[in-house]
Amino acid sequence: MPAASIRARVRAEMIDEIKAVARRHLATDGANLSLRAVARDMGMVSSALYRYFPSRDDLLTALILEAYDALGDAVEAADAAVDPRDLRGRWHAACRAARDWALAHPAEYALLYGSPVPGYAAPDDTVLPAQRPPTTLVGILGDGYADGRVTVADDDLPEPVRADLAEITAGLFPGLPESLLARVMAGWTQLFGLISFELFGRLNRAVPHREAYFDHQTGLMADLIGLPR
Amino acid sequence: MPAASIRARVRAEMIDEIKAVARRHLATDGANLSLRAVARDMGMVSSALYRYFPSRDDLLTALILEAYDALGDAVEAADAAVDPRDLRGRWHAACRAARDWALAHPAEYALLYGSPVPGYAAPDDTVLPAQRPPTTLVGILGDGYADGRVTVADDDLPEPVRADLAEITAGLFPGLPESLLARVMAGWTQLFGLISFELFGRLNRAVPHREAYFDHQTGLMADLIGLPR
């Protein structure tokens, strides 16, 4: 006797299958996901899908949540697989993991980091999973700062910026100097830009050797942050 | 007697008005531009629009081209308005101009730099205007290198990356060391990431003082590139 009723279990499986089919459509057809097409693929009529997702946006939100978690898993796993004292190795591993995941799931990456859909507002559930990759990067720097191998940069932060960043460190990595957080955020911004440029075809002709270019660019940011070689 | 016939002139005005109305719709309704809605706003029936643009994508392409040029104009003008020897001032001015234009035209920025539309392939006309902002940044660094105030970084570039970048400098700023170009591209990537994060709402809660944050971050990249203070 299952703890959940048959109906509840079938419903859960149904939701999973809908998401799986939708993800497949996303991968092939791009961002304009069609509920009717998903329903057709499942041998259902489109109105039946609304028993499981009240609207197309809710389906997209579910996919977005799972995508954030998949990306977060990949980045954190890559970081954890490296010797914790090898800060630069961890940095490169985390960056590469993000890039690899994005290249393997371009449509989902575009869903997460592309232009926001006009009417769509990201629900609050997404903000925590969305912070996992940058949080991982902060953690690498924080470990280096904690044992003294990363020294504080002598940036003169404008006071309002220092205050904003202080609130972030308080909830994320207490004690981390704001100037270091500012630098790691520069690295995170750069990482996002690198992946987006590559994925959205902006260096198609210009830079054929994209992997080496990526590693070099992330290395530049590691220098800026002050990760020891 | 006008050189062009009345019909040709009316047609040109019509095209301009369609683009203007479409741009207005883009600003209010976001990226999903509706041909029918544009036609309604002009008191026309939708099929009449096809006399001027063979498809919705062609209208979008026209808007994209104009947007690239507007952004390029803004960045180049901001750069030119600063004393050419004030490299850091030029850098900040160019970066701020890009941000200001993006904040003033968020939908058009999203059109240029957001996730690519699935079926849409950017025509070759767009690649040159698209290169104007990064070219401006390269020019700032190049001027500094030419008169010796920016010294070459001793990065060890992997050979394939060096070769790729050498091809770019050859057509853009002959004689510029590849390692410097790599750093400018890091700055350009970062600039794009900064604007995108801000525009797509990624630092809504985290960083309220966005302008000061922006200036500090672009300053970090100026440091990385080696622009003198």
Added chain:
DNA sequence: GGCACGACGAGAGCGCTGCTCTCGGTTCGT
């Protein structure tokens, strides 16, 4: 100066979309 041609706008229509509502049939909790 007439005239055939081309451009033009309106309208109908096709297939697609997201979404709503109604109607039978099944399953669940009590």
Added chain:
DNA sequence: ACGAACCGAGAGCAGCGCTCTCGTCGTGCC
């Protein structure tokens, strides 16, 4: 056992991009 909740099918609505046809009107040519 029975009412309630759930589920899938079907019809339908408004909107979309796009095509085709049909009168109308300006244009360049003879």
